[in-house]
Amino acid sequence: MHKAKIGIVEDEMIIALGISNTLQELGYDVTEPATSYTEALDMIATEKPDLLLVDIQLSGYKDGIDLAAKIRLDPGIPFMFLTANADPVTVKRAKEVHPHAYLVKPFRKDDIYTAIELCLHNYGASKQRKQVEGNYIVNNAIFIKQGSLFHKVKIEDILYLESDNVYVNVYTASGKLLVRNTLQDYIELIGSPLFVRVHRSYAVNINHIEAINTEYLVINKIEIPVSKAFRDSLFRHLKLG
Incomplete structure (x- = not known):
């Protein structure tokens, strides 16, 4: 039976070694702990862990949330946060990168075991749900079924998404495709940090924003409303200040 390999990203070495010992007692394989954003990327490339335990506070300019945003660009690695920070600002930032779990230090051995097992199970289940209502994710592109044809759309070429009751309009420079799904579920299906919710009815690819103010933004010469509820997160x- 395959033993999951867990990658540890923690800049307090005593804590990292304690976590490593606990994980080995629980039967997991464990990588050498990484203490910074850069070390973590090197560890991921060389060790190829099945799951990452990421401390939010790391030494260096970039923290664990920055690392998580980078990790989400590669959908092959689930991650969970281990942190002593449970203040509203930190939790809000953490939620924006959609961690698979969030454990507040100190935690018990049973807590970390349960979180890891649920994380691995849910991630495996979510990969199988990549096929949703005629939508298939393959190599950073999504195949969207329209009638009898599957249209291949590169995720980076999607301009924005618009909710239309139980449907989502997927806009590209060449036109619009209609899928049956909720807006939030479709954002999660795409699984790219480039897509940000800006309104209860809209999510946009931030790489395609041409102009923005506090009321709306412009993509492909189309004005898309920015609601107060999502404005701070977007900016x-x-x-932006």
Whole structure:
């Protein structure tokens, strides 16, 4: 039976070694702990862990949430946060990168075991759900069924998504495709951090934003409303004041 390999990203070495010992007692394979954003990327490339335990506070300029945003560009690695920070600001930032679990230190051995097993199970189930109502994710592209044909759309070429009751309109520079799904579920299906919710009815690919103010943004010369509920998160994502 395959033993899951767990990657540890923690800049406090005593804590990292304690977590490593606990995981080995639980029967997991464990990587050498990484202490920074850069070390973590090197560890992922060389060790290829099945799951990452990421501390939010890391040494260096980029923290664990920055690392998680990078990890989400590669949908092959699920991750969960281990942190002593449970304040609203930190939790809100963490939610934006959709961790598979969030454990607050100190935690018990049973807590970390349960979180890891649920994380691995849910991630495996979510991969199988990549086929949803005629939508298939393959190599950073999505095949969308329209009538008898599957249309291949590169995820990076999607401009924005628009909710239409129980459907979602998928807009590209060449036109519109209609899928049966909720907006939030479709964002999760795509699984790219480039897509940000800006309104209860809209999510946009931030790489295609041409202009923006506090009321709306422009993509492909189309004005898309920005609601107050999503404005702060959007501006923070774009690093705007």
